[in-house]
Amino acid sequence: MITTNSPLLSVRNLNIDVATGSGRSRVVSEVSFELRKGETVGIVGESGSGKSMTANAIMGILPDVATATGTVQYDGTELLSLSSTKRRKMSGPGIGYIFQEPMSALHPLLTIGEQMIRPLRYHLKLTKQEASRRAADLLDQVGIPPSRGVLRSHIHELSGGMRQRVMIAMAISCQPRLLIADEPTTALDATVQKQILDLLVQLRDDMGLALVLISHDLGLIAKYSDQVVVMLEGNVMEQGATSQIIHSPAHPYTRGLMDASPRLGQKQHRLPVIDKSKFTKLAPAASTSTEEK
Ligand SMILES: Nc1ncnc2c1ncn2[C@@H]1O[C@H](COP(=O)(O)OP(=O)(O)OP(=O)(O)O)[C@@H](O)[C@H]1O
Numbered sequence: 001m002i003t004t005n006s007p008l009l010s011v012r013n014l015n016i017d018v019a020t021g022s023g024r025s026r027v028v029s030e031v032s033f034e035l036r037k038g039e040t041v042g043i044v045g046e047s048g049s050g051k052s053m054t055a056n057a058i059m060g061i062l063p064d065v066a067t068a069t070g071t072v073q074y075d076g077t078e079l080l081s082l083s084s085t086k087r088r089k090m091s092g093p094g095i096g097y098i099f100q101e102p103m104s105a106l107h108p109l110l111t112i113g114e115q116m117i118r119p120l121r122y123h124l125k126l127t128k129q130e131a132s133r134r135a136a137d138l139l140d141q142v143g144i145p146p147s148r149g150v151l152r153s154h155i156h157e158l159s160g161g162m163r164q165r166v167m168i169a170m171a172i173s174c175q176p177r178l179l180i181a182d183e184p185t186t187a188l189d190a191t192v193q194k195q196i197l198d199l200l201v202q203l204r205d206d207m208g209l210a211l212v213l214i215s216h217d218l219g220l221i222a223k224y225s226d227q228v229v230v231m232l233e234g235n236v237m238e239q240g241a242t243s244q245i246i247h248s249p250a251h252p253y254t255r256g257l258m259d260a261s262p263r264l265g266q267k268q269h270r271l272p273v274i275d276k277s278k279f280t281k282l283a284p285a286a287s288t289s290t291e292e293k
Protein backbone atom coordinates (compact mmCIF):
# COMPACT_ATOMS: atom_id res chain seq x y z
CA MET A 1 0.00 0.00 0.00
CA ILE A 2 1.31 3.44 -0.85
CA THR A 3 1.68 6.29 1.61
CA THR A 4 -0.25 9.54 1.14
CA ASN A 5 2.46 11.31 -0.80
CA SER A 6 3.79 8.46 -2.92
CA PRO A 7 2.56 8.27 -6.51
CA LEU A 8 -0.62 6.30 -7.22
CA LEU A 9 0.66 5.68 -10.74
CA SER A 10 4.30 5.45 -11.69
CA VAL A 11 5.30 4.83 -15.31
CA ARG A 12 9.02 4.28 -15.87
CA ASN A 13 10.84 3.75 -19.15
CA LEU A 14 7.76 2.41 -20.90
CA ASN A 15 8.58 1.05 -24.35
CA ILE A 16 5.99 -0.47 -26.67
CA ASP A 17 6.90 -2.47 -29.78
CA VAL A 18 4.51 -3.59 -32.47
CA ALA A 19 5.09 -6.64 -34.68
CA THR A 20 5.17 -5.68 -38.34
CA GLY A 21 5.59 -7.76 -41.49
CA SER A 22 9.32 -7.03 -41.49
CA GLY A 23 10.10 -7.23 -37.75
CA ARG A 24 9.23 -4.94 -34.87
CA SER A 25 8.54 -1.26 -34.77
CA ARG A 26 8.82 0.90 -31.62
CA VAL A 27 5.68 3.00 -31.24
CA VAL A 28 6.30 4.26 -27.67
CA SER A 29 9.79 5.00 -26.39
CA GLU A 30 10.96 5.63 -22.81
CA VAL A 31 7.81 7.25 -21.44
CA SER A 32 8.08 8.09 -17.72
CA PHE A 33 5.80 10.05 -15.42
CA GLU A 34 4.31 9.94 -11.93
CA LEU A 35 0.83 10.81 -10.78
CA ARG A 36 -0.58 11.37 -7.31
CA LYS A 37 -4.13 11.40 -5.95
CA GLY A 38 -5.99 14.54 -7.02
CA GLU A 39 -3.47 15.36 -9.78
CA THR A 40 -3.90 15.42 -13.56
CA VAL A 41 -1.25 14.56 -16.11
CA GLY A 42 -1.97 15.62 -19.68
CA ILE A 43 -0.53 13.62 -22.57
CA VAL A 44 -0.52 15.66 -25.76
CA GLY A 45 0.67 15.00 -29.30
CA GLU A 46 -0.52 14.67 -32.86
CA SER A 47 -2.22 11.60 -34.31
CA GLY A 48 -0.06 8.46 -34.09
CA SER A 49 2.25 9.87 -31.41
CA GLY A 50 1.55 6.94 -29.05
CA LYS A 51 -0.95 8.48 -26.62
CA SER A 52 -3.53 5.69 -26.79
CA MET A 53 -0.86 2.97 -26.83
CA THR A 54 0.56 4.42 -23.60
CA ALA A 55 -2.93 4.45 -22.05
CA ASN A 56 -3.63 0.92 -23.30
CA ALA A 57 -0.42 -0.35 -21.70
CA ILE A 58 -1.47 1.15 -18.35
CA MET A 59 -4.93 -0.45 -18.73
CA GLY A 60 -3.50 -3.80 -19.86
CA ILE A 61 -5.46 -3.74 -23.12
CA LEU A 62 -2.68 -3.52 -25.71
CA PRO A 63 -3.45 -5.25 -29.01
CA ASP A 64 -1.93 -8.75 -29.42
CA VAL A 65 0.71 -7.42 -31.84
CA ALA A 66 2.12 -5.06 -29.19
CA THR A 67 4.48 -5.79 -26.29
CA ALA A 68 5.41 -3.43 -23.48
CA THR A 69 8.57 -3.26 -21.36
CA GLY A 70 9.51 -0.98 -18.48
CA THR A 71 7.43 -0.55 -15.35
CA VAL A 72 3.87 0.58 -14.73
CA GLN A 73 3.17 0.60 -11.01
CA TYR A 74 -0.34 1.28 -9.73
CA ASP A 75 -0.73 1.60 -5.96
CA GLY A 76 2.54 -0.26 -5.53
CA THR A 77 1.57 -3.18 -7.82
CA GLU A 78 3.51 -3.82 -11.04
CA LEU A 79 0.90 -4.04 -13.78
CA LEU A 80 2.93 -5.07 -16.84
CA SER A 81 3.69 -8.51 -15.42
CA LEU A 82 0.22 -9.11 -13.96
CA SER A 83 -1.80 -12.04 -15.37
CA SER A 84 -4.88 -11.10 -17.39
CA THR A 85 -7.17 -12.70 -14.77
CA LYS A 86 -5.69 -10.57 -12.00
CA ARG A 87 -5.83 -7.53 -14.26
CA ARG A 88 -9.52 -8.08 -15.00
CA LYS A 89 -10.28 -8.31 -11.30
CA MET A 90 -8.50 -5.07 -10.48
CA SER A 91 -9.21 -2.89 -13.51
CA GLY A 92 -12.88 -2.31 -12.63
CA PRO A 93 -12.44 -0.97 -9.12
CA GLY A 94 -8.89 0.29 -9.64
CA ILE A 95 -8.67 2.14 -12.95
CA GLY A 96 -11.49 3.66 -14.98
CA TYR A 97 -11.06 4.18 -18.72
CA ILE A 98 -12.90 6.54 -21.02
CA PHE A 99 -12.34 5.23 -24.52
CA GLN A 100 -11.51 7.43 -27.48
CA GLU A 101 -14.48 6.02 -29.43
CA PRO A 102 -17.66 5.59 -27.34
CA MET A 103 -19.42 4.00 -30.34
CA SER A 104 -16.91 1.15 -30.56
CA ALA A 105 -16.50 0.82 -26.78
CA LEU A 106 -20.18 0.13 -26.17
CA HIS A 107 -22.29 -2.72 -27.54
CA PRO A 108 -24.77 -1.42 -30.13
CA LEU A 109 -27.50 -3.95 -29.33
CA LEU A 110 -27.51 -3.78 -25.54
CA THR A 111 -29.21 -0.95 -23.65
CA ILE A 112 -27.06 1.46 -21.65
CA GLY A 113 -28.65 0.02 -18.49
CA GLU A 114 -27.68 -3.57 -19.37
CA GLN A 115 -24.10 -2.48 -20.03
CA MET A 116 -23.83 -0.46 -16.85
CA ILE A 117 -25.26 -3.18 -14.62
CA ARG A 118 -22.82 -5.96 -15.64
CA PRO A 119 -19.60 -4.53 -14.13
CA LEU A 120 -21.49 -3.37 -11.04
CA ARG A 121 -22.66 -6.93 -10.40
CA TYR A 122 -19.23 -8.45 -11.24
CA HIS A 123 -16.95 -6.05 -9.40
CA LEU A 124 -19.14 -4.71 -6.59
CA LYS A 125 -21.24 -7.89 -6.21
CA LEU A 126 -24.48 -5.90 -6.22
CA THR A 127 -27.88 -7.52 -6.75
CA LYS A 128 -29.68 -6.71 -9.99
CA GLN A 129 -31.93 -4.26 -8.18
CA GLU A 130 -29.05 -2.54 -6.36
CA ALA A 131 -27.05 -2.33 -9.61
CA SER A 132 -30.02 -0.77 -11.44
CA ARG A 133 -30.39 1.82 -8.72
CA ARG A 134 -26.66 2.60 -8.75
CA ALA A 135 -26.66 2.90 -12.57
CA ALA A 136 -29.44 5.51 -12.32
CA ASP A 137 -27.54 7.36 -9.57
CA LEU A 138 -24.35 7.33 -11.65
CA LEU A 139 -26.13 8.83 -14.66
CA ASP A 140 -27.59 11.48 -12.37
CA GLN A 141 -24.07 12.20 -11.07
CA VAL A 142 -22.81 12.89 -14.61
CA GLY A 143 -25.75 15.18 -15.39
CA ILE A 144 -28.30 12.77 -16.94
CA PRO A 145 -31.48 12.79 -14.84
CA PRO A 146 -33.61 9.59 -14.69
CA SER A 147 -36.39 11.38 -16.61
CA ARG A 148 -34.26 11.15 -19.80
CA GLY A 149 -34.80 7.38 -19.96
CA VAL A 150 -31.18 6.81 -20.98
CA LEU A 151 -30.90 3.45 -19.16
CA ARG A 152 -33.37 2.02 -21.67
CA SER A 153 -31.64 3.64 -24.68
CA HIS A 154 -29.04 2.28 -27.07
CA ILE A 155 -25.79 4.12 -27.78
CA HIS A 156 -26.79 5.22 -31.31
CA GLU A 157 -29.85 7.01 -29.90
CA LEU A 158 -27.71 9.42 -27.86
CA SER A 159 -26.01 12.69 -28.78
CA GLY A 160 -22.20 12.93 -28.68
CA GLY A 161 -22.25 14.75 -25.33
CA MET A 162 -24.64 12.19 -23.81
CA ARG A 163 -22.47 9.32 -25.06
CA GLN A 164 -19.45 10.82 -23.35
CA ARG A 165 -21.42 11.34 -20.13
CA VAL A 166 -22.45 7.65 -20.25
CA MET A 167 -18.81 6.64 -20.83
CA ILE A 168 -17.77 8.71 -17.82
CA ALA A 169 -20.54 7.20 -15.67
CA MET A 170 -19.35 3.71 -16.64
CA ALA A 171 -15.70 4.59 -16.03
CA ILE A 172 -16.41 5.79 -12.47
CA SER A 173 -19.05 3.16 -11.72
CA CYS A 174 -16.78 0.83 -9.73
CA GLN A 175 -15.20 3.67 -7.75
CA PRO A 176 -11.77 3.81 -9.39
CA ARG A 177 -8.89 5.81 -7.94
CA LEU A 178 -7.32 6.47 -11.32
CA LEU A 179 -9.23 7.64 -14.40
CA ILE A 180 -7.80 7.66 -17.92
CA ALA A 181 -9.68 9.82 -20.42
CA ASP A 182 -8.50 9.26 -24.00
CA GLU A 183 -9.57 12.21 -26.18
CA PRO A 184 -12.83 12.49 -24.24
CA THR A 185 -14.14 15.49 -26.17
CA THR A 186 -12.62 15.43 -29.65
CA ALA A 187 -15.89 15.08 -31.58
CA LEU A 188 -17.83 17.58 -29.50
CA ASP A 189 -18.54 21.26 -30.04
CA ALA A 190 -16.81 23.79 -27.78
CA THR A 191 -19.68 24.26 -25.31
CA VAL A 192 -20.24 20.54 -24.70
CA GLN A 193 -16.46 19.99 -24.63
CA LYS A 194 -16.16 22.44 -21.75
CA GLN A 195 -19.09 20.84 -19.89
CA ILE A 196 -17.53 17.37 -20.16
CA LEU A 197 -14.06 18.51 -19.06
CA ASP A 198 -15.51 20.52 -16.16
CA LEU A 199 -17.42 17.38 -15.16
CA LEU A 200 -14.23 15.28 -15.23
CA VAL A 201 -12.38 17.79 -13.07
CA GLN A 202 -15.31 18.02 -10.64
CA LEU A 203 -15.39 14.20 -10.33
CA ARG A 204 -11.60 14.16 -9.86
CA ASP A 205 -11.93 16.63 -6.99
CA ASP A 206 -15.06 15.07 -5.43
CA MET A 207 -13.73 11.51 -5.62
CA GLY A 208 -10.04 12.34 -5.06
CA LEU A 209 -9.13 10.68 -8.37
CA ALA A 210 -5.86 10.83 -10.22
CA LEU A 211 -6.54 11.71 -13.87
CA VAL A 212 -4.66 10.95 -17.09
CA LEU A 213 -6.05 13.28 -19.75
CA ILE A 214 -5.16 12.64 -23.39
CA SER A 215 -5.64 15.14 -26.21
CA HIS A 216 -4.05 16.51 -29.36
CA ASP A 217 -4.97 20.01 -28.12
CA LEU A 218 -2.27 21.54 -25.92
CA GLY A 219 -4.58 24.42 -24.92
CA LEU A 220 -7.09 22.00 -23.46
CA ILE A 221 -4.36 19.98 -21.73
CA ALA A 222 -2.84 23.17 -20.31
CA LYS A 223 -6.15 24.31 -18.86
CA TYR A 224 -6.95 21.05 -17.09
CA SER A 225 -3.58 19.43 -16.18
CA ASP A 226 -0.92 19.91 -13.49
CA GLN A 227 1.83 18.38 -15.61
CA VAL A 228 2.21 17.80 -19.34
CA VAL A 229 3.91 15.10 -21.42
CA VAL A 230 4.46 16.18 -25.04
CA MET A 231 4.78 13.23 -27.44
CA LEU A 232 5.80 12.91 -31.07
CA GLU A 233 6.16 9.63 -32.95
CA GLY A 234 6.40 7.64 -29.72
CA ASN A 235 9.01 9.88 -28.10
CA VAL A 236 8.61 12.31 -25.22
CA MET A 237 9.76 15.62 -26.67
CA GLU A 238 9.31 17.59 -23.47
CA GLN A 239 7.59 17.21 -20.12
CA GLY A 240 7.14 19.11 -16.88
CA ALA A 241 4.82 21.27 -14.81
CA THR A 242 2.10 22.83 -16.98
CA SER A 243 3.00 26.44 -16.16
CA GLN A 244 6.63 25.80 -17.08
CA ILE A 245 5.70 24.16 -20.41
CA ILE A 246 3.23 26.90 -21.35
CA HIS A 247 5.27 29.91 -20.26
CA SER A 248 8.67 28.73 -21.44
CA PRO A 249 8.34 25.78 -23.83
CA ALA A 250 11.82 24.41 -24.44
CA HIS A 251 11.04 22.48 -27.60
CA PRO A 252 10.02 23.92 -30.98
CA TYR A 253 7.48 21.10 -31.39
CA THR A 254 5.73 22.26 -28.17
CA ARG A 255 5.70 25.82 -29.54
CA GLY A 256 4.18 24.45 -32.76
CA LEU A 257 1.44 22.73 -30.75
CA MET A 258 0.82 25.97 -28.86
CA ASP A 259 0.39 27.87 -32.10
CA ALA A 260 -1.92 25.15 -33.38
CA SER A 261 -4.20 25.36 -30.34
CA PRO A 262 -7.22 27.60 -30.78
CA ARG A 263 -6.97 28.42 -27.05
CA LEU A 264 -3.28 29.29 -26.88
CA GLY A 265 -2.45 30.58 -30.37
CA GLN A 266 -2.73 34.36 -30.58
CA LYS A 267 -4.63 35.88 -33.51
CA GLN A 268 -4.37 32.59 -35.36
CA HIS A 269 -6.67 32.46 -38.36
CA ARG A 270 -5.28 29.33 -40.00
CA LEU A 271 -3.78 26.31 -38.29
CA PRO A 272 -0.04 26.21 -39.02
CA VAL A 273 1.62 23.17 -40.53
CA ILE A 274 4.13 21.78 -38.02
CA ASP A 275 7.41 20.88 -39.70
CA LYS A 276 8.61 18.03 -37.49
CA SER A 277 11.50 16.90 -39.69
CA LYS A 278 13.88 19.21 -37.79
CA PHE A 279 12.93 18.05 -34.32
CA THR A 280 15.12 15.99 -32.06
CA LYS A 281 14.20 14.81 -28.62
CA LEU A 282 15.18 16.93 -25.59
CA ALA A 283 17.07 15.30 -22.73
CA PRO A 284 14.44 14.02 -20.27
CA ALA A 285 13.63 16.28 -17.32
CA ALA A 286 15.16 15.22 -14.00
CA SER A 287 11.73 14.84 -12.43
CA THR A 288 8.16 15.13 -13.66
CA SER A 289 6.69 15.27 -10.22
CA THR A 290 4.60 18.22 -9.16
CA GLU A 291 5.92 17.92 -5.60
CA GLU A 292 7.87 21.13 -5.98
CA LYS A 293 4.75 23.18 -6.51
N1 LIG B 1 -3.72 -2.17 -33.24
C1 LIG B 1 -2.56 -1.69 -33.71
N2 LIG B 1 -1.70 -2.48 -34.40
C2 LIG B 1 -0.53 -2.01 -34.86
N3 LIG B 1 -0.10 -0.74 -34.72
C3 LIG B 1 -0.91 0.11 -34.06
C4 LIG B 1 -2.18 -0.31 -33.52
N4 LIG B 1 -2.76 0.75 -32.91
C5 LIG B 1 -1.89 1.78 -33.08
N5 LIG B 1 -0.79 1.40 -33.75
C6 LIG B 1 0.36 2.25 -34.11
O1 LIG B 1 0.96 2.74 -32.92
C7 LIG B 1 1.33 4.10 -33.11
C8 LIG B 1 0.74 4.93 -32.00
O2 LIG B 1 -0.67 4.89 -32.13
P1 LIG B 1 -1.66 5.51 -31.05
O3 LIG B 1 -3.02 4.94 -31.34
O4 LIG B 1 -1.13 5.33 -29.70
O5 LIG B 1 -1.61 7.06 -31.44
P2 LIG B 1 -2.41 8.27 -30.81
O6 LIG B 1 -1.40 9.25 -30.33
O7 LIG B 1 -3.40 7.77 -29.82
O8 LIG B 1 -3.14 8.88 -32.09
P3 LIG B 1 -4.62 9.50 -32.26
O9 LIG B 1 -4.49 10.95 -31.83
O10 LIG B 1 -4.91 9.39 -33.70
O11 LIG B 1 -5.57 8.74 -31.41
C9 LIG B 1 0.90 4.50 -34.50
O12 LIG B 1 2.02 4.42 -35.33
C10 LIG B 1 -0.12 3.47 -34.86
O13 LIG B 1 -0.11 3.24 -36.25
Ligand SMILES: [Mg+2]
Nearest residue numbers: 051052053100
Ligand atom coordinates in the same frame (compact mmCIF):
# COMPACT_ATOMS: atom_id res chain seq x y z
MG1 LIG C 1 -5.45 7.74 -29.73
